[in-house]
Every structure is written in C-alpha cells, then in structure tokens.
Amino acid sequence: MSEAVEPMSYKGWAGIKRAFGTPSALTMAFLGFGSGLPFLLIASQTLSTRLRDVGLDLGSIGLISLASFFYLMKFVWAPLIDRYAFPLIGFLGRRRSWLLASQIAVTGGLFALAFVRPELGVTPLVLWVLVASFAGATQDSVVDAYRIEIAPESAQAALAATYTLGYRIGLILAGAGALYLAQFESWIVAYLAMAALMILPIITTLLCREPEQPEVRIQRRIDFFGAFWQPIASFFSTNGVVLALVLLAFVGLYKFPDQVIGVMAGPFYLDSGFTKADIATVSKLFGVWMGIGGAFLGGIAVAAFGFRRMLLVAALGVALSNLAFLLMAHNPGQLWAFYAALSADNLFQGFAGTVLVAFMSSLTDRNFTATQYALLVSLANLPGKFVGGVSGYIVEASSYSTFFILSATTVIPTLLLLIWLWPRIRDRSTA
Known part of the structure; x- marks a missing residue:
C-alpha cells in the first residue's frame, strides 16, 4: 500500500484507471471501511435496534442517541490533530499516529459494548458510546486529512470513490451483518465480530505511508x-x-x-x-x-x-x-x-x-x-x-x-x- 506520489496526469479515461489503480486508492478503501464500520454500532440504527430489542423505552433510546454527539463536533479538536502527532507513537507521523490511536480506541469501545447489559443500567453503555464516538469522529477527521494529503488534486475523485465504497461496505456489515449475527447468535457475538473487523484498517494504517509534509509551513499561522x-x-x-x-x-x-x-x-x-x-x-x-x-x-x-x-x-x-x-x-x-x-x-x-x-x-x-x-x-x-x-x-x-x-x-x-x-x-x- 506504500507509494510515492509521482507527477503524472490523471485526466481522461486512462488517467481515471491510473488513479483507481494507485496503492493510495486501495488504502482509502480500507480506511473508509474503518470509518463506516463503527458508525451504526455507536451512533445510529444498529445501536437503537439493540436497545429496543432488550426492552428499553423509546424515550431512553432517543436520549442515549445524544451520546454520539462527537460526530457532529469533530471540528472542535481538529486543530490539535493538524498541529501535533499523537503522544508515544508520534514516530509514525502526525496522520498515522492519530489514525492508529483512534482505531485502537474504536476497537476497544466496540469490544466493551459487546459485554454491557443496557437492560440492567444504561450508564456503562453511555460511557462506552462516548469513548467510541469520540474515537470514531477523530478517525473520520484524520482519514479526510490523509486522503487530501496523500495524492494530488487530480486524483482526489478516485480516492473519494474508493473511500465511499469502503465506507458503504462498513455500513452494510455493521447494519445487516450485525443484525444477522444478533438474530442467530447474540448481540455479544455481533459486537465482538465487528470489533475484530477493525483489524483491517489497523493493519492498513501500519502499512501505508505517512503523507509528506510541506517543506515550508505557513508563516502567518493564526x-x-x-x-x-x-x-x-x-x-x-x-x-x-x-x-x-x-x-x-x-x-x-x-x-x-x-x-x-x-x-x-x-x-x-x-x-x-x-x-x-x-x-x-x-x-x-x-x-x-x-x-x-x-x-x-x-x-x-x-x-x-x-x-x-x-x-x-x-x-x-x-x-x-x-x-x-x-x-x-x-x-x-x-x-x-x-x-x-x-x-x-x-x-x-x-x-x-x-x-x-x-x-x-x-x-x-x-x-x-x-x-x-x-x-x-x-x-x-x-x-x-x-x-x-x-x-x-x-x-x-x-x-x-x-x-x-x-x-x-x-x-x-x-x-x-x-x-x-x-x-x-x-x-x-x-x-
């Protein structure tokens, strides 16, 4: 998945095929998968279906959905992601260090949510939804920045397309896949399986290259x-x-x-x-x-x-x-x-x-x-x-x-x- 950005044209049909064939396009498919997978499990219909399935009232389900509010507020801490590498694993680079940290946190959140019992009390569930949604929102921000920085503007359409494809596949597995597992196994098995699938974007982060930083940083930084x-x-x-x-x-x-x-x-x-x-x-x-x-x-x-x-x-x-x-x-x-x-x-x-x-x-x-x-x-x-x-x-x-x-x-x-x-x-x- 590692590649060097080359000064080539991505115009015309041949250019489109070239853009889709770059290792960065494959990288974005797997990173998109990692962004799409947790969303329904912690911020949308799969979670609310699980809560209704175990007997929670509709009012409580609606209020619990507010715990995923971080997905709407990710721009607040984006300046920190842009300016610093994540502590302890900063040697991976600004983008990859934040990617790896957020992906591990998402995995841990899904693992913990597999074992919570919302019918016995919603506090542990809300806390882990907060952790997982913060990590998921952070992952989304970093993936967007990575996509823009890893390839020239002329190749961005291809990267956006493969990212969307991966994201949608993640939604399908977190929606249909999790519900099928919950129907025929249990919600514990469903969430553990989804946590295990996060190994794919984690491996991608470890193998892909860090985008090159500009040689001259903006001097008049606000x-x-x-x-x-x-x-x-x-x-x-x-x-x-x-x-x-x-x-x-x-x-x-x-x-x-x-x-x-x-x-x-x-x-x-x-x-x-x-x-x-x-x-x-x-x-x-x-x-x-x-x-x-x-x-x-x-x-x-x-x-x-x-x-x-x-x-x-x-x-x-x-x-x-x-x-x-x-x-x-x-x-x-x-x-x-x-x-x-x-x-x-x-x-x-x-x-x-x-x-x-x-x-x-x-x-x-x-x-x-x-x-x-x-x-x-x-x-x-x-x-x-x-x-x-x-x-x-x-x-x-x-x-x-x-x-x-x-x-x-x-x-x-x-x-x-x-x-x-x-x-x-x-x-x-x-x-």
Missing part, C-alpha cells in the same frame, strides 16, 4: 481562536449578515424531516413486527444500495439542471418519503410495505445528500474551504440530532403515524426560506 473566527467572519462579509443568516438556517433545516425520524427507525421496524433478519435484509442491504443509487441520481441531476431547482425537488422528496412509512404503520409485518417505504426513504436521502453537498460547497470561501465546509456539515446535522433525542417521547405521546405526518410538515420552514433565497442563489446555480 491562533486557535482565529482559526474559527476568520472563516465565520469571511462567510458573513461575503454574503452580508441577512443573507448569511438565512443561508445558515436553510442548511440547518434542509434535511430535518429525514433526520428527525432516524433514531426511531430501528424501534419502529421492530414494533411493526419485523425480525432483526428482516431489518438487516431490507434496511441494511437493499436500503444502502438504494441510497447509493439516489446519490448518483442526485449528481446527474445537479450536473444537468444546477442545484437550485434540485434543492426544491430534494426537499419535497425527503418530506414526502417520510409519509411512505405510513404504509408500514398501516400494514404491519408486510414486507412489500417495508420495501416500498425504504425505497422512497433511501432514494431521496441519497439524492438530497448529493444536492446539499453541491450547495454547501458553493457557499465556501476557497481560503477557508475545510473549516467552513466542516462547520456547515455540522450545522446541517445539529437540529435533527437535537429533536431526534426527544423523538421517542413524541411517539409515546401520540403514535408512529402522527409522528411521520408531523415530520413531513417540518419541511415548510425550509420551503419558505427557499422561496426567499430563490432569486438570490441564481448566480451560484449558474456557476
């Missing part, structure tokens, strides 16, 4: 607080205060209808009469591939029509896809309803994700691309994460059907903001 203040000041000075605030509100609310039901999805599947094996097949296998298809469709649509009109299509699609879950609510235990609901949900999730990425990328200042984009990504996930934490109480106070209808209506503020933004983002769409 201080820690300036690293956050200057990108924010630039965003407001570029757009003006009013437009900047509306853009931030729009980004924060855009995927809200989808995110608000995320925590309740796993418990809803179980309460609808489906087994863990059913959930694994439909949600974690079929659903993941539908999401990939939606992402490609979104990319084609943005290229063909620009992102302004696609922002409207995607926002409406995400909201309406929530109503598709009413099919499951009124046809419990029917696989056709499960497939129909998951088809709509994952297709528009993938579509909206690509459209939102294109839009947020257009908002960033090239002088502060990484910082502004990281902050926008966090903002896009924060509101839904907060409400997801209390979503269980909403369901218990009403019903799943009422909850899905309410979640669909939360698109209204987004549409009102888009109406106001419509003439003001014309030039961005053309660009």
Whole structure:
C-alpha cells in the first residue's frame, strides 16, 4: 500500500484507471471501511435496534442517541490533530499516529459494548458510546486529512470513490451483518465480530505511508481562536449578515424531516413486527444500495439542471418519503410495505445528500474551504440530532403515524426560506 506520489496526469479515461489503480486508492478503501464500520454500532440504527430489542423505552433510546454527539463536533479538536502527532507513537507521523490511536480506541469501545447489559443500567453503555464516538469522529477527521494529503488534486475523485465504497461496505456489515449475527447468535457475538473487523484498517494504517509534509509551513499561522473566527467572519462579509443568516438556517433545516425520524427507525421496524433478519435484509442491504443509487441520481441531476431547482425537488422528496412509512404503520409485518417505504426513504436521502453537498460547497470561501465546509456539515446535522433525542417521547405521546405526518410538515420552514433565497442563489446555480 506504500507509494510515492509521482507527477503524472490523471485526466481522461486512462488517467481515471491510473488513479483507481494507485496503492493510495486501495488504502482509502480500507480506511473508509474503518470509518463506516463503527458508525451504526455507536451512533445510529444498529445501536437503537439493540436497545429496543432488550426492552428499553423509546424515550431512553432517543436520549442515549445524544451520546454520539462527537460526530457532529469533530471540528472542535481538529486543530490539535493538524498541529501535533499523537503522544508515544508520534514516530509514525502526525496522520498515522492519530489514525492508529483512534482505531485502537474504536476497537476497544466496540469490544466493551459487546459485554454491557443496557437492560440492567444504561450508564456503562453511555460511557462506552462516548469513548467510541469520540474515537470514531477523530478517525473520520484524520482519514479526510490523509486522503487530501496523500495524492494530488487530480486524483482526489478516485480516492473519494474508493473511500465511499469502503465506507458503504462498513455500513452494510455493521447494519445487516450485525443484525444477522444478533438474530442467530447474540448481540455479544455481533459486537465482538465487528470489533475484530477493525483489524483491517489497523493493519492498513501500519502499512501505508505517512503523507509528506510541506517543506515550508505557513508563516502567518493564526491562533486557535482565529482559526474559527476568520472563516465565520469571511462567510458573513461575503454574503452580508441577512443573507448569511438565512443561508445558515436553510442548511440547518434542509434535511430535518429525514433526520428527525432516524433514531426511531430501528424501534419502529421492530414494533411493526419485523425480525432483526428482516431489518438487516431490507434496511441494511437493499436500503444502502438504494441510497447509493439516489446519490448518483442526485449528481446527474445537479450536473444537468444546477442545484437550485434540485434543492426544491430534494426537499419535497425527503418530506414526502417520510409519509411512505405510513404504509408500514398501516400494514404491519408486510414486507412489500417495508420495501416500498425504504425505497422512497433511501432514494431521496441519497439524492438530497448529493444536492446539499453541491450547495454547501458553493457557499465556501476557497481560503477557508475545510473549516467552513466542516462547520456547515455540522450545522446541517445539529437540529435533527437535537429533536431526534426527544423523538421517542413524541411517539409515546401520540403514535408512529402522527409522528411521520408531523415530520413531513417540518419541511415548510425550509420551503419558505427557499422561496426567499430563490432569486438570490441564481448566480451560484449558474456557476
């Protein structure tokens, strides 16, 4: 997996094949696998399904999901990762030392979570979710930095593609694989197996090379607080205060209808009469591939029509896809309803994700691309994460059907903001 960066062209079909054939592309596939594997196990549906399976109430499940908040806050400690190597193993280099430390911590967290008994008390589980989510978020930050630094800009598309492939495979194993093991063995076996799979990215980190550091470091280094203040000041000075605030509100609310039901999805599947094996097949296998298809469709649509009109299509699609879950609510235990609901949900999730990425990328200042984009990504996930934490109480106070209808209506503020933004983002769409 070790390679030297050569001054070669990655343009054209031959260049694309060359980029995908580099050892760095294979490295990113394994590192992407390591990033995708723990996410569902500590921050999403596999964990919430496990908690419901052992009898926890929906309110507690929603609150426990907040323990994975580190995934939304990883930009806070990113300056430390950029500036220092991890202590004791710094000889590996800045990137590889942080990679190895975070991967070992993720492995340890998954191992510990295999043996916790949430039905006897959630405190140990919350503590280990905190450890694993902090380590997983750190791993994600370092992998992103490694990908950018290991190869020239012309090869980044190939590395991003192989990273995404590895990440999705990790999601499939942590979703479908873990649920199958839990169904036919136990949750202990499922989490131990996932912890064992982390040996693949650990070996990759030990074998891959450290990216070369620039010979001349930036001389006018801004201080820690300036690293956050200057990108924010630039965003407001570029757009003006009013437009900047509306853009931030729009980004924060855009995927809200989808995110608000995320925590309740796993418990809803179980309460609808489906087994863990059913959930694994439909949600974690079929659903993941539908999401990939939606992402490609979104990319084609943005290229063909620009992102302004696609922002409207995607926002409406995400909201309406929530109503598709009413099919499951009124046809419990029917696989056709499960497939129909998951088809709509994952297709528009993938579509909206690509459209939102294109839009947020257009908002960033090239002088502060990484910082502004990281902050926008966090903002896009924060509101839904907060409400997801209390979503269980909403369901218990009403019903799943009422909850899905309410979640669909939360698109209204987004549409009102888009109406106001419509003439003001014309030039961005053309660009």
